[in-house]
Amino acid sequence: MTVKNRVAIVSGAARGIGRAIAELFAENGARVILWDVLDEGEQTAQAITDKGQSAEFMKISIADKSAVEDAVAAIVSKYGTIDILINNAGITRDKTLLKMTDEQWDAVIDVNLKGIFYCTRAVAPIMKEKGYGRIITASSTTGLRGNYGQTNYAATKAGVIGMTKTWALELGRYGITVNAIAPGYVKTPMTDAIPDNVKQMALMTIPVGFLAEPQDLAVGYLFLASDEARFVNGICLPIDGGYSR
Numbered sequence: 001m002t003v004k005n006r007v008a009i010v011s012g013a014a015r016g017i018g019r020a021i022a023e024l025f026a027e028n029g030a031r032v033i034l035w036d037v038l039d040e041g042e043q044t045a046q047a048i049t050d051k052g053q054s055a056e057f058m059k060i061s062i063a064d065k066s067a068v069e070d071a072v073a074a075i076v077s078k079y080g081t082i083d084i085l086i087n088n089a090g091i092t093r094d095k096t097l098l099k100m101t102d103e104q105w106d107a108v109i110d111v112n113l114k115g116i117f118y119c120t121r122a123v124a125p126i127m128k129e130k131g132y133g134r135i136i137t138a139s140s141t142t143g144l145r146g147n148y149g150q151t152n153y154a155a156t157k158a159g160v161i162g163m164t165k166t167w168a169l170e171l172g173r174y175g176i177t178v179n180a181i182a183p184g185y186v187k188t189p190m191t192d193a194i195p196d197n198v199k200q201m202a203l204m205t206i207p208v209g210f211l212a213e214p215q216d217l218a219v220g221y222l223f224l225a226s227d228e229a230r231f232v233n234g235i236c237l238p239i240d241g242g243y244s245r
């Protein structure tokens, strides 16, 4: 699966699934730019460059439209192009419908939906001019099936599937494929906060009988980002151990 020398932005790459994606892409020869709001992104990038691979950290919030546009311009001026955009950054602010505040709703919409719109809109013209691009966005099984306490998150994760299918249609003719991945339960800082008894219950709904490691997701991103996946467009690939079958 070829991503060698491709210039790839991975948002939310300081830790969790994004970190695993950045590491796997760099291992496969991509030049990776890690975006995150956490300073930890610097150490993640350093750990990659220490192995002699290509990585750079930019501290940026994907919800900040002008910061995203400035960062894209800086990348193009340094690397000459952008081939791959991994829209991985995402947040949760869980509450049941009856308890959810406007602030919790807005926070999740701002990052998980608007942020992904800003990033993709900023990068698409560069890919269009080049006649090549791979855009992959993190959805979730919550976007496919809903989840207790996740009105805001479910809206965004279903929303990115709609955006993915629309962009696949609009951009396919320019050599750009646009796909989504719907992770099931993955062991990351995002899910660390979930109580053990809830995790045990979740396990019973996953046919393979274990929770994913971030690397289990990264391989799916690598496939969809590769040159070889050129005929895969507009899908949402669940990687969830069979949960959403």
Ligand SMILES: NC(=O)c1ccc[n+]([C@@H]2O[C@H](COP(=O)([O-])OP(=O)(O)OC[C@H]3O[C@@H](n4cnc5c(N)ncnc54)[C@H](O)[C@@H]3O)[C@@H](O)[C@H]2O)c1
Binding pocket: 011, 012, 013, 014, 015, 016, 017, 018, 035, 036, 037, 038, 060, 061, 062, 063, 088, 089, 090, 091, 111, 115, 138, 139, 140, 141, 182, 183, 184, 185, 186, 187, 188, 189, 190, 191
């Ligand atoms: N872990 C799971 O079980 C699971 C399941 C389904 C979907 N997902 C999705 O996969 C993606 C990665 O999840 P994870 O579990 O690795 O989460 P995580 O919380 O461990 O990592 C997310 C990263 O995104 C960064 N981030 C948050 N807001 C940002 C912003 N505004 N701009 C830039 N970076 C920002 C965080 O700082 C963090 O480093 C998310 O979109 C998440 O919704 C995760």
